[in-house]
Amino acid sequence: MSDPTDPFADIAAALPTFEDDAEAMMSLREQAMRDPLMGAPMDVAGPGEPEEMIEPGGWHTAGYLDRRTGLPSNCPVKSLGQGSDGESFYFLNTLGSVHVLAPNAGKGHIDALFAGRGLYLSWAWPRWSAPKKGLSYVTNWEAEQARQALFAACAYKGTFELEDRVRGRGAWRDDDGSLIYHAGDAVWIAGRWRPPGEYGRFIYPGRPRIGRPGERYEVAGEGSPGDLLFQALQSWNWDRGELDARLALGWLMTGLVGGALEQRPVAYIVGTEGAGKSTLQKLLRLVMNGALVSTSNTTQAGIYQKVRQDSIAVMVDELEAKEDTRTTDKILELARIAYSGDKMQRGGKDGVGQEFAVMSSFLFSSIALPAMDAQDASRMAVLMMRERVKPAKGEKPVDVLKDLGLRDGAKAQAVGRHLLRRMFKWMERWDALRDVMRETLLAAGHEDRAADTFGALMAGCHVALSDDMPGKADLAQWTAWLSADQLAETATREKTWRRCFTHMLQAQPDVYRSYAKKSVAAYIEAWRDKGHVDDVLVRLPEVGLSVSWPKGAPEGDFLSARLFVPAKHPALHTLFAGTPWAGRMAAPGPWAGVLRQMPRELWENGKCDKGLDRKASGIFINLAEALEA
Structure with a gap:
């Protein structure tokens, strides 16, 4: 007989076995x-x-x-x-x-x-x-x-073709949009469990088993497994308190069925020593019931070799900021591709390349957030952990996980099965729920990518804690939590063109080393504030740039000046060295294409019409307006 005081006993007792459901x-x-x-x-x-x-x-x-x-x-x-x-x-x-x-x-x-x-x-x-x-x-x-x-x-x-036809463990979508779940030794398809095999266009091969959903759908509410896990997540000292706990819960829910979703948001947990990252990772591994690849000190190829054709989640620990970022960049690239389920290519045997889709949800953790491109940062929520609050002298430490029963591995796994069952049930309404969350964020001023990322996390959290679609009060609370101008992930995020433009102005090239002013920005500021235009006309060409004025505009006027940026120039190639916009010497540089992403009224195509190469192609930037944009 189950223990009436244990909220997990009935859930664990009802877990389906291979024989029960197949x-x-x-x-x-x-x-x-x-x-x-x-x-x-x-x-x-x-x-x-x-x-x-x-x-x-x-x-x-x-x-x-x-x-x-x-x-x-x-x-x-x-x-x-x-x-x-x-x-x-x-x-x-x-x-x-x-x-x-x-x-x-x-x-x-x-x-x-x-x-x-x-x-x-x-x-x-x-x-x-x-x-x-x-x-x-x-x-x-x-x-x-x-x-x-x-x-x-x-x-x-x-x-x-193996890559086109095989679907490994994890969640998938059928042609009609219904959920398919490959548990390794059985496949949930068309509403019932079947043995691994060929169904329709795809092969679902036998693999080591992962956890299946609980047999019964448990209603949400106080004391439910979803609520208890949320309480557990709140026990960490998150920088944004309840919001970060909710986003962590949302990531877990989307990670359970990542392969069946259009977007798989990335979560990045940053925390100092003693913040409890290892404890959280252990809890996540238990709750995910084997549907998680957990690794550290790895590479992009190492992750692929572990995941193969699976769509289960991936947790990478110790992705630390390092001077050589190539390995980290490749791993972040893999997470970016997985976000929308795009395909990537890799080398195969006998020199024959192979193409495969990446359908896993990624979670990273480290002490410091590594440098990353805007395209990677826009797909993730950054959750910061601070050191746990120590009890006052003479007080007994509080162990929330123990009090909730979640240090018991079997009970933590039972929670995961319950939450997976909730995702099974909610998949019928998932698209509608995600769209409601997304539209709420768009109305609150978020851009499309942020609305996709945080809308999916919001939806995942809602599934864990509620049985009904969100009401006005729920959406208003999320809007307040995720204010576009206050949320760190969006408030401080710069567009790529702005980062490129800023680097071009603020970099300190070697040619300026012996001068009092060390950057293009310093010369432009002196011109704008003190009228020193002569220095600009002499020094900017040394790094490949030049200034001109439209016909009829007074020469030297800052407000009407145009900054010419050539599409290729050896000095600009050197100026952008070490950035994604450097390109190759003697070839058009990526910087021109990136700068063309700024608002259309700020620039126009044209030719230099100055110096030795009067026919040099590039863009004219309305300098004063671009600096204010």
Whole structure:
């Protein structure tokens, strides 16, 4: 009998087992027990037909074969197709995993494909003894016949590309928008659990199991698992208090079904030593029930090798700010691609590139936030942890996780299953909920990307804590929490063109090292404030820039001046060295394209018409207006 004081007892007791929710899916051992002894007939049933005893090798003449592949209709191995290289033959083996055979596959390779079903091979492709007194008996199985039949089945299925067809563990969307969830050893599709296999256009191979949702939908409210987890998250000393706890909860909810969402917001937790990052990560690992790749000191390739075709979440610890940012940049690039589920390319065997989609939600943590591009920062919520508040002298430390029962791994996992069940239920309304949150943020002054990111986190938090769509009061509270001009992620975020423009003005090039003024900005400020235009006319060309005035405007007038930025110039290439806008020497630099992203009224295309290269192409920037924009 369950403990009435334990809110998790009934949930844990109701967790579905493999047998409870998939009676039709027998274990491999149970399937093997139905295989006949060597030489004996096998019970075989055609579609809608009663079972019939079929002698070894007699399935073909009896008509018990798959009309598309030519394999026995009850074959435990499924052909997927032939690789485009002509050298790879793809199957689902007896465990439902993707298995590849080469053209020279021998008996041992086929044995491995049929592992656990060895007696089936001797029934399907029997090797008969020489007749003795008019009788023959089965002695083994014919590898040559089996290989020919298996390879022919792949050819009949057509070309197979692993990256395009395979969906690993985690959540996905069906063609009709409904949820598909691959738990490793079973697939939730069309409203019920099924064994791993081929469904529609996709392959859902057998993989190590991850947690499935709780059997029953538990209503929200005080004391519910969602509420208890929210209380637990509030026990950390977040910089923005309740808001950061809610955003952390929202990330967890979106991470549970990341592959089924249009956007997968990134969360970055920053916290000093003693803030409790490790404890939080342990709690998240338990609640995610195995649907999480947790790693540290890794690389982009290392993450891909762990995730493969899965859509489960990824947690990267210790992504510290370092002088050499190349590894960090690549990992952040992977998270950026995963945000919208885009595809990326990587090298493959024999020099053949491979393309794959990244569908995981990412969470990072470190002591310091590393340098990152605006395109990466715009896709994440940054949650800052401060050191835990120490109890006053003589007071006993408060252990909120223990008080809530969440230091018990089984109970924490039960919470995760409950929350996953809530996401299953809410997926029917997810798009509508996300749109309500997104529109609320847009009306409050947020740009599209911020509305996508924080709207999804808001929706995830709401699913964990509520059974109904948000009301006006809920939306008003979120608007107050996520004020566009107060939220650190948006209030301090600069557009890329502004960062490029600012760098061009404030960088200190070597050519100015011996001068009193060290930057372009210093010369422009002296001109604007003190009228020193002569220095501008002399010094700016030393870094590839120049100043001019439209026809009819008085020369030297700051308000009408135009700053000419050439599309290519060796001095500008040096000025932008070490930035994403440097480009290659003697080629047009990326800086011109980025600066064209500023408001259209601030610039126009044109040619220098000065100096040695009067035909140099570039852009004219309305200097005074651009500085105020």
